[in-house]
Amino acid sequence: MLANDFPDDLKPFLIPEVGGDMGYDCLACEARYAPDQLLYTCPACGGLLMLTDKKIDRLKEKPGSFWRRLFDHRLMLNHGALKGVFTFHEFLAPNIPLSDVIYLGEGHSPVVKAPSSLANQVGANFFVKMEGQNPSASFKDRGMAAAMSMLNHLVRIKNLDQVIAVCASTGDTSASAALYASSLGKSVKSVVLLPKGKVTPQQLSQPLGAGATVFELPGVFDDSMKVVERLSEKYHVALLNSKNPWRVLGQESYAYEVAQQFDYALLDKVLIVPVGNAGNITAILSGLLKFHKALVIDGLPKIVAVQSKRANPVFRYYRQPMGTRSYSPVVVKPSVAQAAMIGDPVSFPRLAVLSKLYEQEAGISSFYVVEVDETAIMEGMLQANSHGLTVCTQGGECVAGLKAALGEGLITPSETAILDSTAHALKFVDFQNAYFEGRLAQEYGVATKPELANKPRELELVDTPIPEPGQTMTGAQRETFVSTATRAIAEALSLSEKV
Numbered sequence: 446m447l448a449n450d451f452p453d454d455l456k457p458f459l460i461p462e463v464g465g466d467m468g469y470d471c472l473a474c475e476a477r478y479a480p481d482q483l484l485y486t487c488p489a490c491g492g493l494l495m496l497t498d499k500k501i502d503r504l505k506e507k508p509g510s511f512w513r514r515l516f517d518h519r520l521m522l523n524h525g526a527l528k529g530v531f532t533f534h535e536f537l538a539p540n541i542p543l544s545d546v547i548y549l550g551e552g553h554s555p556v557v558k559a560p561s562s563l564a565n566q567v568g569a570n571f572f573v574k575m576e577g578q579n580p581s582a583s584f585k586d587r588g589m590a591a592a593m594s595m596l597n598h599l600v601r602i603k604n605l606d607q608v609i610a611v612c613a614s615t616g617d618t619s620a621s622a623a624l625y626a627s628s629l630g631k632s633v634k635s636v637v638l639l640p641k642g643k644v645t646p647q648q649l650s651q652p653l654g655a656g657a658t659v660f661e662l663p664g665v666f667d668d669s670m671k672v673v674e675r676l677s678e679k680y681h682v683a684l685l686n687s688k689n690p691w692r693v694l695g696q697e698s699y700a701y702e703v704a705q706q707f708d709y710a711l712l713d714k715v716l717i718v719p720v721g722n723a724g725n726i727t728a729i730l731s732g733l734l735k736f737h738k739a740l741v742i743d744g745l746p747k748i749v750a751v752q753s754k755r756a757n758p759v760f761r762y763y764r765q766p767m768g769t770r771s772y773s774p775v776v777v778k779p780s781v782a783q784a785a786m787i788g789d790p791v792s793f794p795r796l797a798v799l800s801k802l803y804e805q806e807a808g809i810s811s812f813y814v815v816e817v818d819e820t821a822i823m824e825g826m827l828q829a830n831s832h833g834l835t836v837c838t839q840g841g842e843c844v845a846g847l848k849a850a851l852g853e854g855l856i857t858p859s860e861t862a863i864l865d866s867t868a869h870a871l872k873f874v875d876f877q878n879a880y881f882e883g884r885l886a887q888e889y890g891v892a893t894k895p896e897l898a899n900k901p902r903e904l905e906l907v908d909t910p911i912p913e914p915g916q917t918m919t920g921a922q923r924e925t926f927v928s929t930a931t932r933a934i935a936e937a938l939s940l941s942e943k944v
């Protein structure tokens with residue numbers, strides 16, 4: 446739609462200008478730092494940083510209805526920089542000029558209603574937000590779009606050259622970082638550290654294809670993360686893990702979109718989110734709080750965070766009585782929710798702050814953490830994907846989490862849940878195949894249920910010429926082969942012949 450055709454009262458606001466008063470806040474010592482530099486920890490005390498907008502109250506000067514109409518109209522505007530997560534520029538990172546925004550097709554992922562056959566099996570109606578439909582096939586692109594736009598901005602204003610951007614990854618951060626860096630050409634070089642054997646082949650192929658430098662390290666993600674942290678302390682590199690607070694800002698867009706996709710009515714909803722490094726859940730809480738403060742939404746939804754029993758430090762923390770909670774990392778065991786297999790989440794201090802704020806605003810029973818076992822995760826994924834969805838193992842974790850929350854009475858079947866399928870099913874297809882072939886028992890403790898397993902079938906073809914593998918046949922040979930194979934399939938399916 447042409448800018449001229451928008452309602453007159455919205456026209457001046459369609460294309461946002463740089464604004465706000467962004468800065469890094471230290472969570473430990475309350476120091477504040479200017480935003481035009483890359484910081485990951487507080488230079489004074491080493492504490493974790495969060496980006497906040499000191500002028501956020503300006504957003505309250507407009508009624509919620511103004512923002513709702515503006516964002517809904519903006520979807521019709523053909524302006525590249527506003528097509529992705531920066532649709533919500535004013536709430537997200539208002540200091541970044543649109544001319545520096547990198548847009549690769551991220552954001553505005555579809556929300557799909559689970560068919561009633563699936564809802565009946567699970568025990569409640571629910572929707573799934575299909576984050577696998579982002580450009581690198583996971584939600585990580587939301588944060589990466591913000592972090593890379595900021596980096597792009599700094600490269601321009603500070604005349605930087607040959608920036609080395611590093612991250613450790615359970616597979617999806619590296620895929621995303623490499624993709625976005627590759628769009629910037631020579632100014633940013635992507636380097637990724639992966640725990641060897643702990644990312645899927647599809648995830649490994651992504652940074653390789655994007656031209657990143659890939660290091661495989663022994664150990665698990667937590668080990669690679671420590672090396673990246675040390676690198677960023679000792680050397681001049683840009684860090685792209687969620688310790689980079691710009692990533693968290695970009696991921697707030699998930700909350701804004703859910704609001705928009707449910708007509709800004711979230712009071713009666715439940716958001717179910719898998720938790721690994723705790724960046725995503727932090728961002729979602731932060732985004733919801735901002736929209737709530739500006740009265741863009743009608744209220745705050747219930748939040749159910751989900752962890753595997755094999756990587757559950759956040760669950761363990763929140764299950765202690767309030768006031769007595771203490772955090773300790775756990776040693777992870779292999780989990781099929783591999784992208785969330787993290788024993789010492791980097792964003793935990795942010796989550797602790799935000800969950801407290803969230804409970805103050807939304808009430809004491811507004812934030813829960815549940816844990817689920819590996820079998821429940823696999824069965825949740827297989828159930829969803831045999832009912833029209835394409836969820837990853839972490840999406841399966843959400844299905845399992847929904848069942849667990851219903852089982853514990855934390856939510857009722859009359860509430861509407863929105864599950865975060867954080868990546869595309871195809872990234873994690875090896876877990877599906879291993880399940881089907883009965884190979885998940887030893888390492889993951891998951892037994893295959895025959896009724897859930899599916900395998901290709903071979904036909905017994907007798908009295909017919911058979912083509913060599915990868916070859917075809919012609920003439921009478923082919924005719925005999927086609928009629929024999931057709932008959933064998935019809936028999937296997939008990940088809941009755943047309944008369």
Ligand SMILES: *Cc1c(COP(=O)(O)O)cnc(C)c1O
Pocket residue numbers: 583584585615616617618687719720721722723724725726784785837839867868
């Ligand atoms: C990163 C990731 C997670 C975990 O998100 P955090 O922000 O680390 O808590 C879950 N699922 C997928 C597919 C991921 O890539």
Ligand SMILES: [Zn+2]
Pocket residue numbers: 471472473474475476487488489490491492
């Ligand atoms: Zn500090």
